[in-house]
Amino acid sequence: MTGPEPKQRRVGGASAPILAIERITKRYGTLTALEDVSLTVNRGEVVCLIGPSGSGKSTLLRCANALETLDGGRILFEGREVHASDPKSARAVRQRMGMVFQNFELFPHLTVLRNVAIGPATVLRLDRGAAERRARALLAKVGLSDKAAAHPAALSGGQQQRVAIARALAMEPALMLFDEPTSALDPETVGEVLSVMKALADEGMTMVVVTHEMDFARRVGDWVVVFDKGRVIEEGPPKQIFETTTVARTREFLSHLGWHGESTLDTAASSSSEAAQHPIDKEEVDR
Numbered sequence: 001m002t003g004p005e006p007k008q009r010r011v012g013g014a015s016a017p018i019l020a021i022e023r024i025t026k027r028y029g030t031l032t033a034l035e036d037v038s039l040t041v042n043r044g045e046v047v048c049l050i051g052p053s054g055s056g057k058s059t060l061l062r063c064a065n066a067l068e069t070l071d072g073g074r075i076l077f078e079g080r081e082v083h084a085s086d087p088k089s090a091r092a093v094r095q096r097m098g099m100v101f102q103n104f105e106l107f108p109h110l111t112v113l114r115n116v117a118i119g120p121a122t123v124l125r126l127d128r129g130a131a132e133r134r135a136r137a138l139l140a141k142v143g144l145s146d147k148a149a150a151h152p153a154a155l156s157g158g159q160q161q162r163v164a165i166a167r168a169l170a171m172e173p174a175l176m177l178f179d180e181p182t183s184a185l186d187p188e189t190v191g192e193v194l195s196v197m198k199a200l201a202d203e204g205m206t207m208v209v210v211t212h213e214m215d216f217a218r219r220v221g222d223w224v225v226v227f228d229k230g231r232v233i234e235e236g237p238p239k240q241i242f243e244t245t246t247v248a249r250t251r252e253f254l255s256h257l258g259w260h261g262e263s264t265l266d267t268a269a270s271s272s273s274e275a276a277q278h279p280i281d282k283e284e285v286d287r
């Protein structure tokens with residue numbers, strides 16, 4: 001394998017974590033979606049959550065974003081406890097935490113520009129000119145300046161997802177949550193979204209990313225957390241999870257995804273047609 005080694009330790013551990021999830025439990029009726037889960041996100045880190053379907057990854061993001069009340073434990077965001085049942089607390093949290101979903105959830109009746117500008121205009125009360133200037137700058141950043149006047153339906157899935165990322169960034173969040181942002185996309189547009197996310201990470205954005213893109217987790221993640229049946233079964237730097245794990249369940253999950261300790265991007269790089277389908281090329285991803 002060529003290129004720099006994946007990360008071996010956390011960044012920013014000296015200061016207080018931006019997000020501290022402390023032994024949370026979340027139940028839906030008799031089903032325990034999360035049990036005694038703890039997780040720390042430091043400023044500037046990219047933390048990737050992986051694990052089988054139904055293991056609680058989305059639930060964890062929803063709890064962090066004050067969309068779910070807890071049945072035990074607590075969550076601290078920027079040092080303050082998150083109270084999902086208190087509208088004021090929930091609003092404050094969501095203003096500082098951007099969330100990007102699998103299915104974009106753009107407003108279909110608004111142009112791309114308005115989709116991005118509407119948060120700053122209505123929530124942050126920027127005047128329309130300022131909100132639209134901010135929106136245009138963000139559309140440029142995600143490579144969609146030429147789509148400002150289009151409606152979402154006229155865009156590819158990858159383009160819509162980049163608009164959704166710009167929309168979340170327009171609120172100038174301190175933390176970005178991504179829930180499988182590429183899993184609803186056609187394969188040919190996955191790379192453009194991952195590239196935008198990689199660029200954000202390089203700028204120092206703090207990110208929690210639920211993903212099935214193991215190359216992304218290995219190369220961009222600073223820390224990887226493995227979920228199974230509502231619990232964290234292992235966490236560590238990518239090198240530990242993807243190369244030296246001794247946890248049988250982690251191995252099983254990775255091999256189920258076709259991961260055998262070697263990046264598929266390394267293979268893709270040697271096959272031009274595959275590499276072309278995956279614009280997040282190896283050089284770009286290495287850091």
Ligand SMILES: Nc1ncnc2c1ncn2[C@@H]1O[C@H](COP(=O)(O)OP(=O)(O)OP(=O)(O)O)[C@@H](O)[C@H]1O
Pocket residue numbers: 028031032033051052053054055056057058059060
């Ligand atoms: N609103 C809900 N009501 C009832 N059960 C729920 C609800 N949301 C999630 N669950 C259940 O909680 C468990 C964890 O779900 P969650 O969506 O967090 O898993 P996940 O790891 O994100 O899975 P996937 O990879 O399929 O997205 C699952 O058993 C799911 O069916």
Ligand SMILES: [Mg+2]
Pocket residue numbers: 057058059179
């Ligand atoms: Mg999910």
